[in-house]
Amino acid sequence: MSPASLDKPLTLALSKGRIFDETMPLLAAAGVEVAESPESSRKLILPTSSPDLQLIIVRASDVPTYVQYGAADFGIAGKDVLYEHAAQHPGGLYQPIDLNIARCRLCVAVRRGFDYEAAVHQGSRLRVATKYVQAAREHFAAKGVYVDIIKLYGSMELAPLVGLADAIVDLVSTGGTLKANNLVAVEEVAQISSRLIVNQASLKTRAAKLQPLLDAFAQASQAQA
Numbered sequence: 540m541s542p543a544s545l546d547k548p549l550t551l552a553l554s555k556g557r558i559f560d561e562t563m564p565l566l567a568a569a570g571v572e573v574a575e576s577p578e579s580s581r582k583l584i585l586p587t588s589s590p591d592l593q594l595i596i597v598r599a600s601d602v603p604t605y606v607q608y609g610a611a612d613f614g615i616a617g618k619d620v621l622y623e624h625a626a627q628h629p630g631g632l633y634q635p636i637d638l639n640i641a642r643c644r645l646c647v648a649v650r651r652g653f654d655y656e657a658a659v660h661q662g663s664r665l666r667v668a669t670k671y672v673q674a675a676r677e678h679f680a681a682k683g684v685y686v687d688i689i690k691l692y693g694s695m696e697l698a699p700l701v702g703l704a705d706a707i708v709d710l711v712s713t714g715g716t717l718k719a720n721n722l723v724a725v726e727e728v729a730q731i732s733s734r735l736i737v738n739q740a741s742l743k744t745r746a747a748k749l750q751p752l753l754d755a756f757a758q759a760s761q762a763q764a
């Protein structure tokens with residue numbers, strides 16, 4: 540790697556919304572401020588108050604891809620996203636810190652009144668709609684339940700209401716979205732929070748710039764735990 544590329548700022552990949560919002564206090568704890576917000580700016584590369592760090596704004600599920608290919612040195616992604624990414628691209632990402640941000644639960648949910656226990660014990664196939672195909676498949680395989688998985692990219696809560704699926708596997712935080720759609724959570728698949736992920740090569744070649752930030756993030760996230 541040339542000395543010029545070593546002088547480039549580090550690139551941190553974030554998704555806009557809750558991960559961006561909840562990362563700002565962690566960056567502030569590391570002494571870094573970000574003047575522009577992805578909610579008000581259309582820019583996808585955001586400078587920070589540190590000449591050593593810039594942000595890129597990508598879809599939540601694309602964060603691991605940018606980091607794995609080295610287009611970003613590091614990033615922040617939910618365990619839900621990392622689990623699905625690892626199924627397709629095993630290895631390659633170092634996950635040093637659970638940041639304890641964007642906390643929620645990955646759950647199985649059904650229409651209120653649907654007899655989930657009976658459906659599961661009848662041995663018939665359950666139709667499950669989800670964005671989290673890998674996590675759902677493993678959850679039901681461990682229970683010995685046959686499932687047909689229907690992959691969706693959003694608005695999972697609709698699927699049981701219109702007869703697309705018997706159950707969904709989706710993220711639940713306050714439970715407000717389930718309640719508004721007359722659904723109930725019947726099982727927890729996993730506890731979710733966001734992790735820092737680091738490109739393996741950056742970890743070796745850019746340690747002098749990276750390590751102080753990783754240390755500051757680790758300290759700030761412990762305060763969140």
Ligand SMILES: Nc1ncnc2c1ncn2[C@@H]1O[C@H](COP(=O)(O)OP(=O)(O)OP(=O)(O)O)[C@@H](O)[C@H]1O
Pocket residue numbers: 554555556557558598599600601616617618619620641642643692710711712713731732733
């Ligand atoms: N209601 C919630 N409460 C807390 N954390 C959440 C909640 N929903 C999602 N998360 C976490 O925040 C991460 C980012 O969620 P966000 O809604 O910003 O992206 P997304 O719409 O799921 O992803 P994409 O844009 O790639 O489809 C999720 O991967 C998950 O880890």
Ligand SMILES: O=P(O)(O)OC[C@H]1O[C@H](OP(=O)(O)OP(=O)(O)O)[C@H](O)[C@@H]1O
Pocket residue numbers: 693694709710711712713714715716717
């Ligand atoms: O239990 P609650 O507090 O209601 O949160 C759960 C909702 O949060 C997430 O959606 P989000 O708000 O991120 O919308 P989107 O992913 O569909 O953009 C998730 O997909 C659920 O729909």
